[in-house]
Every structure is written in structure tokens, then in C-alpha cells.
Amino acid sequence: MTIKFPLLLAVFPVYQAWDLYQLAVSAVPAYHWVTEAAATAAFISILYLVIRDRKQASHAFEALKKSADASARALIERNEGAQQSTRNFLQSMQDQFDAWSLTPAEKDVALLLVKGLSLEEVARVRESGAKTVRQHAANVYAKAKLEGRHQLAAYFFEDLLAPLATPVKR
Template sequence: MTARLPLLLTIFPAYQAWDLYQLVANGATYHVLTEAAATVAFLAVLYLVIRDRRRAAREFDELASSAKVTERASQERNDDARQTTRDFLLSMQKQFDAWKLTPSEKDVALMLVKGLSLDEIARLRESGSKTVRQHATNVYAKAKLEGRHQLAAYFLEDLLVGAPAVR
């Protein structure tokens, strides 16, 4: 429809002009006036349609531009969040190193901070519950903490005030 619009908008005024010429040549004054009024009305409607289409196109471009800005801002926030998470995990790993945790103890400690139960950790690590319990006990002893709540609080508290201090 949009591709045919310019053709239709060209043909109608041309036909109207030819029709007016025929009427003027034959002297039908009343009919000339009604045809002239119809042509003026058509041109007014045509102007309004073109104006509204241009405004709609402009508003669409503004909306598309706004959507791109919003998408970029969202992507930047996501990138910042990913970087913050990487930084937090890196600081946790540094603290685990400072506590001299073994790789298995580090793995268990991370899952404890995430809130997993000992049974869930055992299933994920494909190891026994007693082994995981022993790793957790070792983590608490090396960190000089009394349990999983203090371990989680140690890192989560630092999220609110800054990077964790290495003990």
C-alpha cells in the first residue's frame, strides 16, 4: 500500500485538473466550484496525511533512539554487575588463600557462602557428606569462625562496606 501511495497521490490531482479544465471549457460554473472545493479538500487531507506520517516517522526514530540508549545503559549495568561479581569472587579467593584453604575447602567454602546445604554440596561435588562436613569444619577452624552464618556474614558484610580485609 505504501509503495502505491505516491502514484495515487499523483493521479488524483491530475484527474481533478483535467476534469476542472473540461468543466471550465464547457461553462458549468456550479460544477466547477464543487469540483474545485473537492480538490482543495483533497489537498488539505493530503497535507494532513503527509504531516502526520512525517511526525509518526520522527516519533518512531526518537523512540528507536531512546530504546538504543536504554539498551546500552542496561548492557553497561550488566557489565558492571558481572565485573562486581568477578571482583567479589576474586576477593573471596584471596581470603581463602590467606586462610590457607585447600582447593577442596575453597570449593566447599564458596558453596557454603552461596547457601547450599552440606548434602547439596556433597551431591554437587560427588563426594560423601562426612567429607564435606570435615571440609566445612576445617574452613571454620582456619578462618577462626564459628559456622556457616559467620562465614557468609564475613563476606556479605564486606559487600556493604567494601572489599574484605585479609586476616
């Protein structure tokens, strides 16, 4: 069984009040009575300060907790916003791939090339031959009327800096 801190501290003033009463009804020197009264007043003052500081700390903790909760919610919202932005960007890429009439394999290769993979890495990821990937890449560049992987990547990254537009048929 645990005893609460304020309850434990409240026992002393009650004892001191009883002790002061006993001193008042008995014949003791006045300095003893004054000393006991001063000690009781000092303890009550210290008790007040401790309780006040605990309340202030509790309020500060609650404010900090609310701030941390607000920060966590803001982080979740930012992450959701970033994920939605990524989904929108990928959808915009897929729409453009459709406008260029790319096959599913060509779309896959184009996406991996935009992500920065080399032709050999694309071949490993797709578990296909390097020559097949080269042919798909060449088909993508021809259908998009682009000269290579750098222009392909630039085509989509420029969209990140510009407002969303409808896919362009080349």
C-alpha cells in the same frame, strides 16, 4: 509491483487539475466548476494532513526506536557491570581463601557454603562423602577463626556493604 501510498494519492489532484482545466475551457455552469474546485481543495487539504501526520508518526517512531536502542545499551552496560561486580566479589573471596591458606577442596566447600548449600547438598555437588565435606567445613571455620557457616557467609556479605579492602590474615 507495489505502488507507494503518496504516489497513489498524488494521482487524484493531477486528475482533478486536468478535469478543472476541461471545465474551464468548456461551457459548464459556474456552480459545477466551483463544486469541482472545492472538492479538489478539500482533497489537497486532507492529503496535506495525511502526509503531515505520517511524517510526525515517522519522527515519533524514530525517537522511540532511538530510546529503545539506548535502553538496550543501558541494560547491556548494567549487565556487564553486574557481571564485573560478581567477578570482583568472587575474586575477593578467593583472595581471602588464599589468605586463610585454604586447600582447593576447602575453597570449593567454603564457596558452596557461602552460596547457601547444605552440607549434604555440597557433598552431592562435589560427589564426595558427607563426612569429608563436614571435615572440610570444620577446617575452613578453624582456619578463618569463625564459628560456623553463618559467620562465614556474613564475613563475605559484609564486604558487599563496605568498600573493598585487602584480605585479612587471621
